[in-house]
Amino acid sequence: MSLLETEGLVKRFGGVTATDHVDVSIEPDERVSLIGPNGAGKSTFINLVTRRLDPTEGDIRFKGESIVQKEPHEVVQAGVSKSFQQASIFPDLSVLDNARIAALGADHGAFGFNFLKRLDSYPEIDRIARTTLQDVGLWGQRDTTASDLPYGDKRRLEIGIALAAEPDLLLMDEPTAGMSPEETKATVDLIEEVKQERSLTYLLVEHDMEIVFDISDRIIVLNRGSVIAEGTPEEIREDEDVQDAYLGGVEA
């Protein structure tokens, strides 16, 4: 059974078709990248999967179960987590608190009535927070206010927050955007490391072709909302349609 499957997925915004009958399937343990010129519909696709947007047509199935009726937090509970393009963290809280919130979301279920129970009495939360921060190398900065972190660390925190949910599928929306080469390499290493440790499946949206060809088992190429090519890095490199799509487009 595929981990994630979309069938005939369509999204229209007024007159624009952002997602045009996309059929995608992602198997457990795969490392998949989603690429395409600007405006190809990559972010829209991600937003459909996370349920931030409602599809106009089509179905999305996770672990065999349709998720198009679910709320975003329910999708996270089911095992899909997303790391945002902009580092979407909790700025005025400490790094540790950022991780604990993510841990609460994961471990705690989506809602409980425990408003009179001390947070200290949830050792699981602290364990998950600690593991997460250690995995992304931010444990030493756990008391820093998140907004004071340098940008690269904010991105790591961002990934950490997405990981705390212990997802089966991690969606990453341009995780290395705006990073220096060193930071990029560190992030890529981090992603690979995390994947090993947690046997994660990931779907990566990226513009940086080097990374994409480096760390993907399979690449899906979108253009104008539809899938124009799919295959291993070598196959994609040679694909004429892909080359056409990028010529004249903005290539990273």
Add this chain to the structure above:
Amino acid sequence: MSEDHQLRSDGGTAPATGEDATSANGTEKATSRVPGLGGDEGRIIGLTALAVLLFPFLFAEAPVISDIIQGYAGLTTLILIWGIFAMGYDLLHGFTGLLSFGHAAFWGAGGIAAGLLVEYAGMNLPLVLVVVGTVVGVLLAWLIGFLSLRRGGIYFAILTLAFGQMIYFTIFGPLGPITGGEDGLLLTIGDLFGVIPLNAGVPVLTPLGFIPSWLYLIVGIFVVISVAVAYRVLNSPYGLIFKAIRENEQRAEFVGLNVWRYKLMAFILSGAFAGFAGALHTIYNGAASASAFYWIVSGDVVIMSILGGVGTLFGAFLGAGVYLYMSNILETFVGTLWHVMLGLLFVIVVWLFPGGIWGGIRALRDLLTDLIGGGGSEPEAATDGGEPGARAPADAGSDGGENR
């Protein structure tokens, strides 16, 4: 625990990175504790009890101090009652980031429920009235929260405003005959437990000038309980989730939290405090009326909460104190001008001093600490100020992530 890290629960007097900088809406940073005081629950309760004990003395009796203040004991009870209301409100606004302009509905509902019980059911035992007020506050907040939280940001504020007025007009108009309309209901509140008159002095304490009456004592105890409850809520998973919602609501949703339900809970909790305080208000006044529902009263609690300091819990009592001082005592010196002054003060605080009075006190304390030689500062994680950009949108929390 790693050894290069000093735990904050040492009383928290040493400022950590960014802890005391106030952000655009004066929220406390970097800790799940209430700022300015140590993280110890027992300490907080103890200090609150002490403050409650000393308050009337300092306000009305103490030589020199009370002469300057010109206070009187009866006002202290009223300040505490509004303080409870404002503190509950702070949970919603300061900590969860939701600005409601309709909380008079719950305050009024608690008050009128108590009033109706006395008037029509002959039940005038204070403790019963308070319980009923709280329950009514909870139920009404559930209903209104359910309807108003469908949208965020300013629409939420406007919806709560509208529902609040709707209820005001219902109580005032069609229900006027039962609620006493413009004059309201004049009530005789029963004795505590049926035996102790609320206005009676408390043995030992009253003659010494500490606790003016049994009513004050009861209200004081309720203050301590309320503070303890509020503090506990903030130190529970809820507290962290509320703050997450305030900071970045969208992200909170996308880490798997059912944000809507938590917002509703924040709303209901604040409604509970409001109903509770509203019933106390009826007891204090010996009267209940529709005027408690008018939207300006909602504005009053907002003013108190902000004057005192948003997101500080204790600021609520300071804010209530300043407001009621101005409306009752300053008023005798400057007449209706007091209200203009209050408005000015409020605008200045909103514009320039988002930390409110509590924030000002903390800033002062930090200044003094620095001058005296900076107590044990915690080793800070190396933050050489990377890019200040990429910060999550400041109003993602209160906007409900919607696009306008």
Add this chain to the structure above:
Amino acid sequence: MSLVADLISILLNGLQQGAIYILLAVGLSIILGTLEFVNFAHGALYIIGAYVGLYVAQGLVVSEGYLAEAGFSDLGLGMGFIVGMIVVALVVFVLGLLFERFIARAFYDRPDTDQILVTFGLAIIVQEILRVSLGSTSQPVNQPTWASGSVPIPGVAISEWRIYIILITALLVGIVYALVEYTDFGLVVRAGTMDDEMVRLLGIKLSRPYIIVFGIGAALAGVAGLVAGPLSPINPTAGTDILVPAFVTVVIGGVGSIRGAVAAGTILGITQAALIQTQIGTYNLAPWSQVGIYAIAAIILLVRPEGLLGEEVDTA
């Protein structure tokens, strides 16, 4: 009274009451829609308009407050309503410009809730300054002599002034609508609403249209204050009384939509008038008139959260 006369009564009263809501809501809506500024001080503009207008048109009774204590007696210019309206429109327009320049502009980059708070605070200040200066008692207002007759429809006892209010509102809103829809100024304003960054990149300075939008919105509120004077009490708290229905009208009409504000104001006004005049058996529905407004508003919003003519919003 015949049914037809009753219905006409309700219609006319409703349109008149709705007109006041419309004048306020149109101003609020364009300020909210274009400048994305939430103005809780809109009621203050209304009441300032009322007092200024009354001063110019007839006169203010000075019997309480600082002005009385300072020895002033009744003040006024007695120049009639027409002059009054023109002066009010100009004065409050300028006030609006100043408000935008010195207050609103400082808050564009701050969270919306700060806008609500600061304007609320200013509304309190205005209200209380009026109270301190002139006292809390309502000012006596006479209908303009040229409009104090009754509407010449048999069975309908409605003052002519109400009709004039409807006409004045229609005229003013029509002008504003034409301005927004058919002029270059309006085009810039509408474009700015949709994408202000783009407009700026095109080299168009938005601060001038924005400040004018504020001025127009304010002027409408001020005029509403004066024209409502003969029918609603003019006292310091009248501004805060009217603010909530104004916002409700904006929201159910759809933010930024002038036509929406007109539709919403009409619906609310007629609902209110209908309830005031109706009886079920011997039970008078008048006490429900205000509640009815909010009930209708709630129903509309539950069915269509974006308002009657507003743009769709994501309620997730």
